[in-house]
Amino acid sequence: MEWKDRLENVLGRxxxxxxxxxxxxLSKLNTKVEDVKEQxxxxxxxxxxxxxxxxxEEVELLVMNWSNLVCAPHDHGNSYGWIHVLNGTTKHTIFEVEDGRIPRALFDEHKEKGEFLFAPVKGVHTMKDDKKSGLITLHLYAPPIKDMMVYDLEACAACVVSEDCGAWWPEDLRQRVKELKLKA
Structure with a gap:
């Protein structure tokens, strides 16, 4: 069965x-870089x-290819999901969040090609391509991401972003659904 057919067969159920x-x-999809390289x-x-x-309505699957920039600390709203490292190595940082305060980094971990990492509901994290490794990741979330919160640690601010925004502070005002000032 072709990879594109597996998407509907596995995820549609x-x-x-x-x-x-x-x-x-996500594992059953058996995704390889070749399956997504055109995307x-x-x-x-x-x-x-x-x-x-x-x-x-149940799930969303995304592929991401990374620059050498770290994404902003963010959560996935009320969604949870798994991330599969298809290529390269990611530096993954987990944060602790106290209500109304800026997130505080707890620890870093490194995940390499073939490994999975879990993103819990309201779990705040960052990722980046570690050592310019050509990081490509596949993300499966349930339900589809809505109300993602992105944090700007320097400005002591948080922002709920629109569904077409990634894990960075949006330059386009339309993508800023709600902004919050946080305590240091």
Missing amino acids: LKSPSKEELRQA LMDPGGKPYYRKVLFHN
């Missing part, structure tokens, strides 16, 4: 998937370029 069902689905574009000064590959 998911209904309110559990954490483990979501991981199994990749230059990040254009952003931390990554992202392309939605599959989207329905």
